[in-house]
Amino acid sequence: MKKSLKKTLFAGVAALSFVAVAGVSSTNASAKSYAKVTSNKALTNDATTRNVAVNGTSALYTKAGTLKGAKTVATKTTLAGLKNSKQGQKNFRAYRVATTNRGSVYYKVVSFDKTYRGWIYGGKSVTAFAGGIASFNTTTAPAAAAKTSSSASSASINTQGQTTALTDAQKNATYKITKAGTANDGTATTYTYPAWTEYKKGRTVTDATPYANDTFKVTDQTTRTREGDLWVKIADTNATNGQKINGWIKYSALTAQATTPTTTPVADNAVRVNFVDASTGKSVVKLDVTNKNNYATALSMLNATDNTLGGHAASLSNYWTSQSSALNGYAYNGLTDAQLSDNAAAVANAAFGKEVNIYVSPATNVQAFESNNVLLQTYNGGLANSGANETTRPDVLKADNAYIADAGQAAKPYKDAVNAFVAGLRAPKGTTVTSDQVEAGLKAQGLDDFYAVSTTTDSTKAATFKSDNNPFTDAQKVQVWHYVFDSAATTGKAGDGSGTATVTYKVTKHDATVSNVSSLWSDLF
Template structure:
């Protein structure tokens, strides 16, 4: 009986075992569970912030890798080989993002040369790249150079093989494109960005041959991260050439030009005295001119006195401005001179000789400012007649209350006028005219050539009160505008006119989420 019971139990256990095995087999044979996409959107942030590099930890697929039907575009091994590529063509741009019901994030990316395109795992958050890709800076600031004298000869500058930042001498030099032409290798023409550092950004002109004899000045510099070569942004000095060629090029593609020697000074005849007006503020000569001896003039002192209709024994300092203006030397006064400098002028006047030069001290900083009347600055230069545009949204028309940024400080537009009015290089006599290029240079030299202003989502420029009234976590758009192309002339006077175009081009838009932190964001 026991033997029979054992057989019965054994048979029961065997039957149970069979059922269990059969159950496992049934589970393995069921349909595989796939993820589903719950969101698929185009990325709309600034394209330059979506440059990424692959790292080989995840493969590239035709769709999110966990979706049914996903096929491999590039394996992890293939992508790992691109991680440290020395070619910018292997930079990637992310342009779509998808989220699955499992909480995984996938980005659609494309290599700059379009060899690879597909979806790659990007982590668990849509706020930062992770997983198989990471943010990547396609350009890097070059290492500082050991500076040499800025007066070094251009002919001695070697552009080949340099990867460090430019020296002062190299920045100040004038260049030509060595082999201007059609080659698309960074050496024959310029690019809107250094080649292969931004997706689908290429040459400014396909043939630079018409610019072969033009000379250029360097305005910016950077190093391509992957290649490690130095690129510079150049501007054509030929103002009539349309400036289409302005852009980025390899520094090694340039040849520094030997500076044109200054003309030899005109000889001073025995019946002439040369007058030079020297600005003690800038320590530069403002100009020189020759005065001819009249028949009755006893000496050079008398010739100078007759030029301004004064007594030869008078104080020459009182007549220096009129003397210069009569010979087209302007932009200075004598009110800022010390007693010692005025005394030196009087001594030079009394001892002037024919056949020689006499130098008088003057100062440019105590003259009348081109922007002395700040009420004329904003209506004329900043606001009216579409003189400042943001490049996409029409006229920038501050009414004296809109925020702008100067030297890292968030300011109102009328404060910008105060800053411009302090530009010492734009002081002169009433009626003196400054060229547009000199105005532009003075503003840029004072670091006032870039401003920021705030817009809401509807594109309306926000005033100070509107910004302050925004609730916490409000979204505003900060537009960065950079000075370019001041072409008209400006005249010092009580009612200066600003009738020309003073155009600002937007470089990029940056979104910040708290109006209360705008100033600190600028400081970064």
């Protein structure tokens, strides 16, 4: 009986042990579970907005990293080494997006040199790059150049080693490609985009040798973000040689050409009138008057054309200003008696086939626009942002009494800068104010490239801009807005009281956490 009971108890314990072991084995077998893909689609938005940089917080996999069978293509350590690479080849392009049943987002990316391709964790939202990648501007606007004379000799222009924006003289110069050929290094031919700033974009022509003797004008400029070198977009001045060569090239690959002024001889039946700025002694413009009515003398022809030529009236005749806008803003009032006397003598002694010099004086400049007619469009929606976006009405910085800061500079009141810009934008009364004049005025007050700080970080709420230059608080979360001049439009004439000026910007936004309470605003970007 006891022996039988022992056997029964032993059998029961053994059975329980088997069940327990089986239960543990079952639990271990089901402990490892994998995510499943719920969506996988190609990205179809503008490819240039899908340039990204890896940051080393996530590895690169053959498939979404939480899927069964995912293998590592590049470790976090490897990608961290690419984060601050000085080579554009290590820029990445995102081209597919997948989501998993766990709410994770993965992007399929490829490096521009195709060395790395795979899937990387991209956060929890498909509307913005996050996680192991971030949006990346492969080019940036070059820093402003020091002001120099726009009439500098082309022979004095040095293209080597420059990283700042072109001066006026450099913009106006004519160039040749120094070593036109087949080298694929940014120096021998041109590219559809600066090399390695866009995926799968390359040279316009593989051999630029046929264009070795062509001359070019610069039409645009930019800096490659990683390399930091200056690239320019050039256009061939020889239209008959085709425009295939027009494109981007390193500025250092060009050689400025000496300019040889070409002067067309004055026709035997014409008089060339050379209007000279009395304040500088330089020619403003030269205009020919042709004897179409067979006048006996050059004097009679000039008198019939404009009997006030030289100073018999305060202003220049519309006959001249309608032919050349260069004369807008010039007049005779302001000339000395000696200059008026020289003008009269020049007209009296005019002869066919010859040139006469007529002095003119810059008209008095006036404030171009009333302050109420100047609008800097600084509004750019809420806090969400992807790349540089255009601004729209209204001027939210003015409404918030915001402070702004130039790169590397302390913050200052935005309104003061705007007021100084409006007061300093001056032009001869009645003349048209150009976009270039507006941009120059903005630059003078640091309003062409500056930073503002929003202390609101909740993307569901409107930005609230910092209205002082007091220090930040430790670990304060802010969003820095980087404004860069985009365009300017004007209406009316300078000083007429009804003219308007409207300025738009490109804005890029960056979330930041303050680690130094005295940080310069540009350092937080």
